[in-house]
Amino acid sequence: MLNSSRENLASSSSTGEPVGSESLTVEQAIANLESADLGLRFYAAWWLGKFRVREEAAVVGLIRALEDEADRTPEGGYPLRRNAARALGKLGDRSSVPGLIKSLDCSDFYVREAAAQSLEMLGDPVCIPALSKLLVVGLQSEKLVPQPDFSQPYDAILEALGTLQATESIPLVQPFLEHPIERVQYAAARAMYQLTQEPVYGERLVEALAGKNLQLRRTVLADLGAIGYLPSAEAIAQTHAENSLKLIALKGLLEHQVNQTPESSLSEATIKIMTLMDSLL
Numbered sequence: 001m002l003n004s005s006r007e008n009l010a011s012s013s014s015t016g017e018p019v020g021s022e023s024l025t026v027e028q029a030i031a032n033l034e035s036a037d038l039g040l041r042f043y044a045a046w047w048l049g050k051f052r053v054r055e056e057a058a059v060v061g062l063i064r065a066l067e068d069e070a071d072r073t074p075e076g077g078y079p080l081r082r083n084a085a086r087a088l089g090k091l092g093d094r095s096s097v098p099g100l101i102k103s104l105d106c107s108d109f110y111v112r113e114a115a116a117q118s119l120e121m122l123g124d125p126v127c128i129p130a131l132s133k134l135l136v137v138g139l140q141s142e143k144l145v146p147q148p149d150f151s152q153p154y155d156a157i158l159e160a161l162g163t164l165q166a167t168e169s170i171p172l173v174q175p176f177l178e179h180p181i182e183r184v185q186y187a188a189a190r191a192m193y194q195l196t197q198e199p200v201y202g203e204r205l206v207e208a209l210a211g212k213n214l215q216l217r218r219t220v221l222a223d224l225g226a227i228g229y230l231p232s233a234e235a236i237a238q239t240h241a242e243n244s245l246k247l248i249a250l251k252g253l254l255e256h257q258v259n260q261t262p263e264s265s266l267s268e269a270t271i272k273i274m275t276l277m278d279s280l281l
Contacts, residue, residue, distance in 0.1 A: 049087025089118025113153035120160035162191030225249035228256025
């Protein structure tokens with residue numbers, strides 16, 4: 001599954017932003033979603049998400065772009081749909097939920113992944129059945145063909161179900177703890193902790209911080225920060241990974257802790273996390 005050359009060019013400037021994007025206006029970006037120039041349409045969708053343009057016309061245009069057929073790669077991917085799906089999650093408008101749910105059936109893996117991630121961000125539980133359905137299909141296919149399953153963005157789906165507190169999906173999430181792809185296992189552990197608050201799942205992520213693969217350690221840092229698993233603080237600080245990523249993970253723990261502490265006081269745990277963060281600066 002390859003990203004299109006247009007997506008690679010989206011980060012062609014030294015800042016990682018499309019060349020010329022800084023001069024675009026909101027009105028131009030919205031108008032460009034309907035342009036005959038596919039490149040302009042692609043960049044407009046990215047720009048509207050990047051700058052979180054929450055105008056109704058932007059949301060409507062991006063929802064329409066979820067069904068675009070013109071911008072297609074030789075491999076069959078839909079670059080504009082991918083950018084539109086990513087942008088809609090950032091805009092926070094739940095009117096896009098039906099279109100994103102429909103995008104979970106798109107033939108493009110990356111559109112499905114972006115849709116699941118944006119549905120997680122939007123937080124509307126109405127999408128839970130559609131996300132759960134993808135796990136059901138995955139579990140059935142694994143029984144028929146016992147090999148690593150790359151057919152669905154399972155990590156994004158599992159993370160969404162965890163964030164959405166889809167406790168009814170626990171029986172579907174749990175089997176993915178044994179998925180042959182480690183990244184998917186960790187996403188399942190993250191979701192199971194969110195859905196059950198059982199420390200065993202948090203500890204599984206802590207153990208993964210000692211793994212040999214740096215990219216997986218980075219993934220687990222993000223998972224621990226997202227679930228706010230307090231006992232992982234020391235392990236996060238000692239992980240062999242970039243300090244910037246460890247700080248982001250500890251910030252996630254800190255935010256969870258602060259939300260559970262009266263405003264007038266700092267708990268011991270809060271002070272401990274802040275001390276660890278200071279040591280990484």
